[in-house]
Amino acid sequence: MLEIKEIHTYYGTSHILFGISLKVDKGEAVCLLGRNGAGKTTTFRSIIGLTPPRSGSIKFLGQEIAGKPPYVIAQMGIGFVPDDRRIFPDLTVRQNILVARREREGAIWNLDRIYHLFPKLKELEAHMGNQLSGGEQQMLTVARTLMTNPQLILLDEPGEGLAPLVVKAMGEQLTEIKKTGITMLICEHNVGLSMALSDRCYVMDKGTIRFQGTIDDLKKNEEVRKKYLMV
């Protein structure tokens, strides 16, 4: 579904990604692990087009998307959930969800279904976006992206800064979302809620991929975990 080959991405003159290649198949959940600054967020920004790669190729459903504007890439079916959540503060919770809605063939997400998955958001629907706790913001940012009915969702640090119980709930909600058949690419700096969800993983360090394999492979490989993940 998604195939990245040898991308190099820069912020201005600083070179961040050094020839990243990775692949996500339809229906899979793949996690991208690595310390802060390893280049995980930049990889996501490269995919969605916010920071397009200077060289290399990104194919989604067989089409080249590198260099296309973010809204075109999003319309093709990629949803981006940013690590800093980026809730619109001047919109209510309900407006935050609805502003993103996009009808397409095979669309499964609508307001009712979102409220079924995140009942808390229904309770808060009249609150403004800037009146939410961290956990509520995280639910809302996931809900908002789901409303675009993506085929592939990029989740950047979905458990960051949340209390353990909230992380657990988020893990369960993401499992529910995965069951709908959506493809997932999740990044985390710590081995957290993505491990239980994922089929495969990549480990990044300093803008390169250092390891790839199944979750079991990673669990067995203490050297990689020690060297790149501090666990």
Added chain:
Amino acid sequence: MMSFDVLFNQFLSGIARAALLFLVASGLSLTFGVLRVLNFSHGSLYMLGAFVTYSVWKVLLIPVVGFYIATILASLIMGLIGILIEFFLLRRLYARGWPEQLLATYAIVLIITDIVKWGWGGEFLSIPRPPPFKGAVFLFGFPFPSYNFFVILLGLILVIVLWWLVYKTRLGDIIRAAAHDREMVSALGIPIPWLFTWIFVLGSIIAGLSGAVTAPFGSIALGMDIEIIVECFAVVVIGGMGSLPGTLLGSFIVGQVYAFGIMFKPELALAFIFMVMAAVLIIRPWGIFGRPER
């Protein structure tokens, strides 16, 4: 000691001025709020709108409704010019810094000034007040042009229409979301370039409309562009850039300061406005209803 009726008369003329300022500044503020471009040429579309209204009115010479038809046509023509400006110039400059954008929109100011000189000459033009607003209304014994009430009414209608658009429609949700975080809006699949074009066109139509309704107020002349734009900058700085309630309050304050400033010391009326603006800049640089830049 001033008597009540004199003060009331000044207050009403301040309100009429506030309504006109709101008409112009609301378009400027909307464009800034979404596109984050300080559009110097907004006043030029206002001026061009007044000149075009004059010419259309003159060509049509239809009694009663001629002025209103001219107003609508001029507004739409300014909208078309807005498309051209956004599509061929501004669109290429969003990624650049403020200085380039300011210079580019100032270039449009100079271009439109020359177009007006070329097309209409340097003379002062005027349009008589259209019916049914030809006469005056007497309030506390003072004659008050009934056309002023038309402008106030139009200002109120625009407040309501913009409020509805910004707070009650999906486009409004997108506008408020994009004003805060256009990158995220784009990542949700909303075509930002089109949004920007339509917002700029809407701002241009508002500029044309306000220019048209100014035409019967006083004279239509070169220089009215800069005169209005600096006052509008004061309005949006005081009220808060990109905020609709802020623009409304800013217009009210500037209108009143001007009306009472003229009574107090006519030469300094503009100076008083900019003293208020400077005070706001010192105490609350993002304006009364604005939001600090992240």
